[in-house]
Amino acid sequence: MAAPAAPPRRLLGPVLLLAVTAVAAAWAARRDQGLATTGAGWREVSSAGFLLAAETERARWRELSIGRDAELARLVTSLDEDPRTATRAAVLLGLIARDLPEESEDRRAISDGLMARLEARIPPPSRGETGVDLVAARALGELLAGDGASAGALELLVELASGDRPHPDLATRVACAAAALEARRDGRVAPFLLAVLRAETPDQALSPRTWPRITTLAWVKTRAARALSAAVETTPRFRPDGPWADQAAEARRLEELAERAGLLSR
Numbered sequence: 001m002a003a004p005a006a007p008p009r010r011l012l013g014p015v016l017l018l019a020v021t022a023v024a025a026a027w028a029a030r031r032d033q034g035l036a037t038t039g040a041g042w043r044e045v046s047s048a049g050f051l052l053a054a055e056t057e058r059a060r061w062r063e064l065s066i067g068r069d070a071e072l073a074r075l076v077t078s079l080d081e082d083p084r085t086a087t088r089a090a091v092l093l094g095l096i097a098r099d100l101p102e103e104s105e106d107r108r109a110i111s112d113g114l115m116a117r118l119e120a121r122i123p124p125p126s127r128g129e130t131g132v133d134l135v136a137a138r139a140l141g142e143l144l145a146g147d148g149a150s151a152g153a154l155e156l157l158v159e160l161a162s163g164d165r166p167h168p169d170l171a172t173r174v175a176c177a178a179a180a181l182e183a184r185r186d187g188r189v190a191p192f193l194l195a196v197l198r199a200e201t202p203d204q205a206l207s208p209r210t211w212p213r214i215t216t217l218a219w220v221k222t223r224a225a226r227a228l229s230a231a232v233e234t235t236p237r238f239r240p241d242g243p244w245a246d247q248a249a250e251a252r253r254l255e256e257l258a259e260r261a262g263l264l265s266r
Helices: 012-036 050-063 068-080 083-098 105-119 131-145 153-162 170-184 187-198 218-231 244-260
Strands: none
Touching: 050 083, 068 083, 068 105, 083 105, 083 131, 105 131, 105 153, 131 153, 131 170, 153 170, 153 187, 170 187, 170 218, 187 218, 187 244, 218 244
């Protein structure tokens, strides 16, 4: 008589692993959502959850009536923390500033904090960690466009972009130049932006560079081209990955338009 068939083995290992993974994922998602609803959540929340956390903090700030000065001071101080926290703090300061009256003291305090961060001229720890200064320059430009920036903001942006003591990071220099040009159409930064467009092309001698040579220029060239194109009211055509001849031709076109607009005579 044949022995009874053994019961089928249950694959408990994989099933349990899948169950544990699902529970862990659900807990992490709930944790990020929970952090996004607290005042400090913007620091700890994941990158995916930061947008929600930032808008939650922005909404909380609109309702804040007690302790605003102390909270704003802590947020400005966060600009000097680790690169991720500092960049997030700069984003929050820019968002909060959008909701404030142009002549408010809080708006001036945010402007002062952003200016102090940029004026420190802190070299980025490594490539890709310039976020805080790029955001700070953009936010300061928005304040400047709305007449909410502190006195000296425009001069600081121009100095950091193309002055005698520019910022040591090329991307930040371009961000400051773009902010000055977009906020006030300040043509003093236009020659520098044209030099960025011509870098590493046969036409680079027409606009000699004023920074240590680097070859990773896609972002800075794109940002420079967009700022110049907006200033002369033309459609951006510059392609940083295009042939040298095309890059040189677009730089010449933007230079001619800037000349006609009076940007290069300032």
